[in-house]
Amino acid sequence: MRIITLVKKYFSYVILLLSLFGQTDTAYSQCPTVTNATQSFCDTQSPTIADLQATNNGGGIKWYATASSTTALLSSAALQNGEDYFADDNTGTCGTRQSTVVTIYSAPLADPFQGPCVENLNDATLQDFVAIGNNIQWYSASSGGSPLPLTTVIVNGTIYYASQTNPDTGCETSRRPVRAVVGYVPTPTGDPIQNFCNVSGSPPTVADLVASGNNNWYLNSFSSVPLSLATTLINGHTYYATTIDPPCESTNRFAVLVNVYQPNNAGTNGQKGICADQIASTAPFDLFNELGGTPDNTGVWTGPIATTNGFQGTLDVSTMTLAGSPYVFTYTVSNPSCANATRTVTITINPLPVVTVTSPTVCSNTPATVSTSVNPAGTYTYVWTVPPGVTNPGNVSS
Structure with a gap:
């Protein structure tokens, strides 16, 4: 019995020693301890398997891609962001492997x-x-x-x-x-008052508005939908521009007051004749009234004789002469945007005609040939003047 007892004790010591020092690496190695279940690095460090941290408990440290893989990873292998790695000892069979998840910033x-x-x-x-x-x-x-x-x-x-x-x-x-x-996208700049001409068939549109930069135009200061460039401008309305550089647009808007003028109208040409012997008795008159049509009353007169009363063009003919005839006066209407319109009034001083009767004697109810020193086209009426005591034969038409 004593021998049997001693053998049992000896065997127990052997087992204890084997458990402490390991009979083989496979059966009795100590697994490494992974104290940090998440390990992080920067991409500038180019981290590898060798940078993973674990505590060596005596059996060495090897890293594996999975909890059960049998091939250890090379220490020079690059770590992958988001991957988990498993620690084992040098044998790869220490038991349950602890893991860590890698984050690479x-x-x-x-x-x-x-x-x-x-x-x-x-x-x-x-x-x-x-x-x-x-x-x-x-x-x-x-x-x-x-x-x-x-x-x-x-x-x-x-x-x-x-x-x-x-x-x-x-x-x-x-x-x-x-x-x-x-x-x-600075706030646009430009002329805050812009004038246009409403030419027939081609009225001014938003495309005619002018501001610095590339613009969107709006109907008011708060609207969000840009106006079409083909939108006809409204007289007296204020439009608002922004600067655009897609996708950017200026916050502040530039205001422009629009004036739309109608085309200038100087009426139609006029003319007036004055007999030479009536110059002195002809009172001043307005050239404006001699124009035809419906001329604007905003024009000015120019001509060989100065006029008064602005657009009325009041003319004093007392200085006119037969030699200076005809006298041409020009009426000009202008505004800031439309083309000037001009028309004329011509004043002609007409000479008195000299009448000649070809027959030496003209009797009542007898045909006679009468001629004058002027021969303009048209029909004229002549008035006979006879000595006192002679019966006036009346009017004779040429």
């Missing part, structure tokens, strides 16, 4: 073309850029240099670079390029 997310819409180029700063990440920093180069202040004024067309920081380790990622696309 890379350049922040950002649209490659960004920029604000501004009415003043100095208002466009780095604060207007949007990047998604942790502790975003902006640079003027893809590597090196110091972070730019967020108050830095951005220059249209320039590329800026954004990085983020790993919140767990404090490392900094690679940088995301963003090209500045600044929409410069």
Whole structure:
């Protein structure tokens, strides 16, 4: 019995020693301990399997792609963002493997073309850029240099670079390029009062309005739908312009008051004849009344003799002579937008005719040939003048 007892004790010691030191690596190694179930890095570190952290409990550390895979990963293999990795000892058979999930922080997310819409180029700063990440920093180069202040004024067309920081380790990622696309849309400028002519068949439209830059035009200061360029302008209405640089549009609007004028109308030409012997007895008269049609009363008269009373063109003919005839006076109507219109009134001083009777004697009821020193076309009436005591034969028509 004593021998049997001693054998049992010896066997127990052997088993204890084997359990402490391991008879083979396969059966008795200690599994490594993974204390951090999530491990993070920056893409700039180019992390590999060798960068994974676990506590070596005596049997070494090997990493596997799954909880049951039999081929250990190379220490130089690159880590993959979002993947989980499993720790085992050098034998790969220590038991249940503990895992860790890897997060690799890379350049922040950002649209490659960004920029604000501004009415003043100095208002466009780095604060207007949007990047998604942790502790975003902006640079003027893809590597090196110091972070730019967020108050830095951005220059249209320039590329800026954004990085983020790993919140767990404090490392900094690679940088995301963003090209500045600044929409410069200042408030338009121009003439606040614009005049147009309503030419028949071609009335002025919104397309005729003028303001600086590329514009949208609106019916009022708050409407949101731009007017068609073919929209006919309304006399006395105020229209509003913005500057556009799609997708940007200026916030403030430029107001333009529109005046639409009708075409100038000077009437039709007129003429008036005055006998030479009636010049002295002819009272001043208005040339405006000698025009035909319906002339505008906004014109001015010009001619060889000055007139009075503005558009009426009151004319004193007392200085006219037969030698100076004809006298041509021009009436001109103008406004800021329509073409000038001109018409004339011609004043002719007519000479007194000299009558000649070819027959030496003219008896009552006897035909006679009568001629004058002037021979204009048309029919004239002659009045006979006879000596006292001779019966007046009356009127004779040529």
